[in-house]
Structures are given as C-alpha cells and as structure tokens.
Amino acid sequence: xxxxxxxxxxxxxxxxxxxxxxxxxxxxxxxxxxxxxxxxxxxxxxxxxxxxxxxxxxxxxxxxxxxxxxxxxxxxxxxxxxxxxxxxxxxxxxxxxxxxxxxxxxxxxxxxxxxxxxxxxxxxxxxxxxxxxxxxxxxxxxxxxxxxxxxxxxxxxxxxxxxxxxxxxxxxxxxxxxxxxxxxxxxxxxxxxxxxxxxxxxxxxxxxxxxxxxxxxxxxxxxxxxxxxxxxxxxxxxxxxxxxxxxxxxxxxxxxxxxxxxxxxxxxxxxxxxxxxxxxxxxxxxxxxxxxxxxxxxxxxxxxxxxxxxxxxxxxxxxxxxxxxxxxxxxxxxxxxxxxxxxxxxxxxxxxxxxxxxxxxxxxxxxxxxxxxxxxxxxxxxxxxxxxxxxxxxxxxxxxxxxxxxxxxxxxxxxxxxxxxxx
Ligand SMILES: Cc1cc2nc3c(=O)[nH]c(=O)nc-3n(C[C@H](O)[C@H](O)[C@H](O)COP(=O)(O)OP(=O)(O)OC[C@H]3O[C@@H](n4cnc5c(N)ncnc54)[C@H](O)[C@@H]3O)c2cc1C
Numbered sequence: 431x432x433x434x435x436x437x438x439x440x441x442x443x444x445x446x447x448x449x450x451x452x453x454x455x456x457x458x459x460x461x462x463x464x465x466x467x468x469x470x471x472x473x474x475x476x477x478x479x480x481x482x483x484x485x486x487x488x489x490x491x492x493x494x495x496x497x498x499x500x501x502x503x504x505x506x507x508x509x510x511x512x513x514x515x516x517x518x519x520x521x522x523x524x525x526x527x528x529x530x531x532x533x534x535x536x537x538x539x540x541x542x543x544x545x546x547x548x549x550x551x552x553x554x555x556x557x558x559x560x561x562x563x564x565x566x567x568x569x570x571x572x573x574x575x576x577x578x579x580x581x582x583x584x585x586x587x588x589x590x591x592x593x594x595x596x597x598x599x600x601x602x603x604x605x606x607x608x609x610x611x612x613x614x615x616x617x618x619x620x621x622x623x624x625x626x627x628x629x630x631x632x633x634x635x636x637x638x639x640x641x642x643x644x645x646x647x648x649x650x651x652x653x654x655x656x657x658x659x660x661x662x663x664x665x666x667x668x669x670x671x672x673x674x675x676x677x678x679x680x681x682x683x684x685x686x687x688x689x690x691x692x693x694x695x696x697x698x699x700x701x702x703x704x705x706x707x708x709x710x711x712x713x714x715x716x717x718x719x720x721x722x723x724x725x726x727x728x729x730x731x732x733x734x735x736x737x738x739x740x741x742x743x744x745x746x747x748x749x750x751x752x753x754x755x756x757x758x759x760x761x762x763x764x765x766x767x768x769x770x771x772x773x774x775x776x777x778x779x780x781x782x783x784x785x786x787x788x789x790x791x792x793x794x795x796x797x798x799x800x801x802x803x804x805x806x807x808x809x810x811x812x813x814x815x816x817x818x819x820x821x822x823x824x825x826x827x828x829x830x831x832x833x834x835x836x837x838x839x840x841x842x843x844x845x846x847x848x849x850x851x852x853x
Contacts, residue, residue: 431465431509431528438463438505439770442523442530444513444701445538446473446496449734449755451821453536454500456763462770464506465532467525470560471496471510475820477752478829479558480601483567483691484608485616485842491828493561494821513539516703518727523701534766537716537724537732538759541696541750554674554853555692558601567691568844569851571609574688576847579623585686591629592687594677596669597694598635599643600787603652605691606633607789608842610659615840631660632687634667634679636694641795643749644785648795651804655789669694674853696750698736710738715747720777722762731766733758739778748780752819757781788812791837 433440438461443450446468457464472493481487500506511525522531543557556567574590581587593609595602609631617626633640633656639649640656640663656663664683671678672690698714708725710717715738717725722737724730734755738747748754758778765775786808788794794809796802813833820826836842 431511431525431530433463433465433507433509433530436463439533440465440531441534441536441766442467442532443536443538444468444523445540445734445736446470446499446508447476447538447540447734447755448752449540449759450536450538451496451499452756452759453538453733453763454503454506454759456760457505457766458500458503459505460767462505462766464500464503465509465530466496466500466506467509467511467513467523467530468496469510469512469526471508472561473499473821474561475825476559477816477819479561479564480605480608482561482564482844483558483571483605484612485568485572485845486608486836487829487832488844489561489565491825491832492820494825499821513701516701516730518704518730521729533729534769535730536762536766537701537730537736538734538755539699539701540735540755541714542699543692544695544697545692546695548671551669551672551690551692554672555596555690557692558605559696565849566851569847569849570689571612572845572847573850575617575621575624577688578628579621584628587628588630589675589686589688591624592632592685593630593689593691594632594634594669594685594687595691595693596634597692598633598637598640598663598665599693600641600785602633602635602691602693603640603656603787603789605693606631606656606661607659607793610656610661611790612842613660616842616845620845630662632662632664632685634669635663635665636668638665640665641787644787644795645797645802647802648787648797648804651795652787652789655793655795655804659790659793696735698738700736704730713738713747721765721775722758722778731762733762741780744780749785751785753783754780786812786815 440463475492478492511527515524545552578590668680716732735750784798786796794812795804796808
C-alpha cells in the first residue's frame with residue numbers, strides 16, 4: 431500500500447465517518463503514523479443526505495474530500511480501499527489494494543442498511559445511506575414525475591406519484607417532509623401537466639408513533655406537522671413485501687407504488703476476522719469496554735456506530751447518531767497517545783446534547799434534557815446546528831446560500847437527472 435515504515439507506532443483507522451475523522455484530527459502531527467482507509471475518498475454528512483434525495487442540495491455540499499482533511503497532517507496518509515479482513519494474530523489487514531500491518535487498529539466502519547432479511551425489499555427498495563444512493567432517489571423521484579406526465583391511465587399515474595417511505599425515525603420524517611414540499615411548492619409551478627392532488631406521500635412506521643427515539647411531545651408535534659404538509663402517516667404498520675410495484679403491509683394495506691424508500695433501520699458493518707465473541711450478533715456491533723477496546727484485543731478499538739459499549743446509563747449501547755461517534759473519536763485519539771506513553775486511559779462518558787428533527791420550512795422538533803419544543807425556533811436551531819457541524823467552510827457557505835435561496839423562492843434547485851436511475 432506504499433506506506434513508509436517509521437520509528438513511530440502505526441495507527442490504522444478504517445472509516446472516515448464522524449468517528450474516524452475526529453480521531454484523525456486529534457492525532458494530527460503527533461508522534462504516531464496515521465493511516466486512514468475508506469472505500470470512498472470523501473466524508474459524508476449523512477444527516478443531510480435527505481436534502482440531496484429531495485433536490486434541495488447538491489451532493490458536493492454535504493461531502494468533503496478526506497485527503498483535504500489531512501492535508502496539513504504530516505504524519506497522516508489516506509488510502510482509498512475497502513478493508514476485507516483483519517488478521518489479529520499478525521496485526522495485519524487485507525484490503526482491496528493490498529496488505530498493511532498495524533500497531534493499533536481502529537474500526538470506525540459505521541452501519542449499513544438493515545432489511546431484516548427480506549430479500550424482496552432489499553432488491554426493490556431504495557436505501558439512503560450514501561451519496562450515490564441519495565442521488566438514485568433524486569433521479570427516481572424526478573423520473574417518476576416525467577413518467578407520470580405521460581402516463582396512459584390514472585392507475586399508472588398514481589403508481590408513479592405514490593411515494594412510500596418506510597420508517598418514521600428522523601430520516602424518514604425528514605425525507606417525507608421534504609418530498610411533501612416538492613409536491614406543494616414545485617409540482618404546481620413546474621409540472622403544469624400534473625395535478626398535485628394526484629401525488630401521495632405515505633410514511634409507514636412499525637411503532638405506535640413517529641420519531642420513536644424522541645419524546646412523545648416531539649412525536650405528536652412532528653405528526654401534526656407532517657399531516658399539515660399532506661403526508662399520510664400510518665403507525666403500527668410493517669411492510670411485509672414489495673415487488674417493485676405493490677407494497678404489502680401487515681395492516682391489510684396494499685398500495686401501488688414505483689418508489690419504496692427504506693429508512694427502517696441499520697445494522698453494523700463489521701469486518702471479517704475477529705473472534706465471534708467480539709461481535710454482538712443481534713446488532714452486528716463490536717463489544718467494547720469503556721476505552722473502546724474490542725473485547726479480548728488489546729490493540730484493536732472500535733468507535734462510533736459500530737461500537738457497542740453498554741454503560742449504566744446506556745445498557746444497550748449508545749444511540750447510533752453522530753455525537754457518540756464524534757466524542758468517541760476525540761477521546762480515543764487522546765487515549766491512544768496515553769497508551770503509547772504508558773499513562774492510564776480515561777473512560778468514555780457520553781454527553782448527550784439532545785436530539786432534533788426537521789419536518790420542513792419553519793417546522794422542527796428539539797428534545798433537550800430539560801426542555802422540549804417545536805416550530806420555528808426549533809427549525810432555526812436545527813439549521814444552525816447542522817450548518818456548524820458540516821465539514822469545511824465552503825460547504826457551510828454553499829449550504830447557507832442554498833437554504834436562503836430556497837427559503838425565499840420556495841425552490842429546490844437541484845432538480846437534475848444527471849445519472850438516470852435504472853431499476
Ligand atoms: C440518512 C441518515 C440520516 C442521519 N441523520 C442523523 C441526524 O440527523 N443526526 C445524527 O446525529 N445522526 C444522524 N444519522 C446517523 C449518523 O450519521 C451516524 O450515527 C454517524 O455517521 C456514525 O458515524 P461513524 O463514524 O460511526 O460511521 P459513518 O459516518 O457511517 O462512517 C463509516 C465510514 O466507514 C467507511 N467504511 C465502511 N466499511 C468500510 C470498509 N470495509 N472499508 C473501508 N471503509 C469502510 C464508510 O465508507 C464510511 O465513510 C443519520 C444517518 C443516516 C444514514
């Protein structure tokens with residue numbers, strides 16, 4: 431892999447997501463050699479993927495080159511590769527571009543979409559975990575509008591204009607709201623040959639309320655906002671089958687739709703090679719101690735979504751959201767330097783900064799420890815937090831410009847089918 435040997439210990443980090451990137455930053459120009467490996471050459475800001483899917487933002491405003499992040503780190507290297515296997519006995523990894531030895535290995539591979547073993551849904555639904563997948567959804571939505579405009583029958587048109595989103599967690603809720611805004615603001619202006627009333631957005635959720643990880647207050651408010659935008663919300667509804675045409679649910683609900691967006695869950699993305707006891711099978715996450723050390727391995731660590739660290743406050747592990755990943759990345763950087771200096775390590779304690787979701791213009795919900803609120807102020811806070819969390823000044827400026835432009839003009843300007851989606 432063309433990484434030079436040095437006198438410093440080599441730390442190999444697999445994954446340039448929130449956890450990996452924050453770890454890399456903490457190790458900048460320290461007396462260690464850092465090798466960051468990712469199968470993409472960019473960091474993805476996943477919380478805004480739904481805006482790419484719904485034509486609100488271009489992908490390059492939410493993605494950031496990993497090499498640019500480490501450009502001033504003289505001790506760091508980046509390799510574009512997929513890690514295929516870990517050989518812990520020889521402290522080595524096997525990647526798509528060759529082998530590499532490590533002194534310390536950090537696994538920060540995040541999660542992948544969970545279809546709960548349903549092959550039909552996996553084949554025909556649209557996941558939204560990466561930039562290419564978000565672009566697929568954008569293309570499909572716009573292609574469906576074009577096909578609806580030339581449909582031969584009302585039934586055919588209905589299938590193109592029925593958008594079914596499965597999973598009413600923050601991702602599903604945000605996407606449903608954004609697609610509803612396309613219906614309310616874009617369809618009447620750009621598609622004179624379509625009747626907006628023919629377009630339906632269905633949000634299906636297996637639990638008894640939307641936003642199950644958030645407070646009841648947030649759920650109720652979000653559902654009200656969604657209904658106000660025209661989204662049809664069905665709770666206690668589990669999708670059983672989808673063949674690319676008909677969605678079948680447990681609630682005897684069957685609807686014709688050319689688009690099923692799957693936002694119903696994620697599962698860990700572990701790498702082959704460690705003992706089976708190191709992985710919690712149900713969640714596909716590595717069992718780690720309070721220092722993010724993988725069970726039974728002194729020099730292998732896991733951070734972020736892929737790590738399962740049961741604590742008193744979080745017996746089932748931390749929520750799979752950005753903050754634990756960022757905080758674990760930061761602490762592990764300091765702990766690795768302490769480990770190398772033979773100093774005692776500091777245990778991880780999660781600082782919950784609250785959670786939030788936006789449903790559309792002026793509509794969001796925020797849960798803080800002692801205060802829960804929704805509406806315009808929540809939406810403003812949501813925008814500010816997401817803007818400041820984006821990686822890179824350029825991205826922040828572009829997103830701020832786009833949001834301002836879209837807010838004033840009720841527009842979503844990235845309505846481009848650049849790479850048509852083929853089912
Ligand atoms: C659509 C969506 C919306 C979300 N919205 C929010 C939100 O609003 N707020 C919030 O806090 N959280 C949100 N999350 C969750 C949040 O994005 C994750 O918790 C966070 O990204 C976890 O960070 P991570 O570093 O553990 O993993 P990730 O950010 O997923 O990064 C993992 C990295 O590992 C790389 N990788 C994986 N396997 C390999 C391999 N074998 N070889 C090489 N590279 C590999 C991937 O390419 C990726 O770059 C959302 C997630 C999604 C999908």
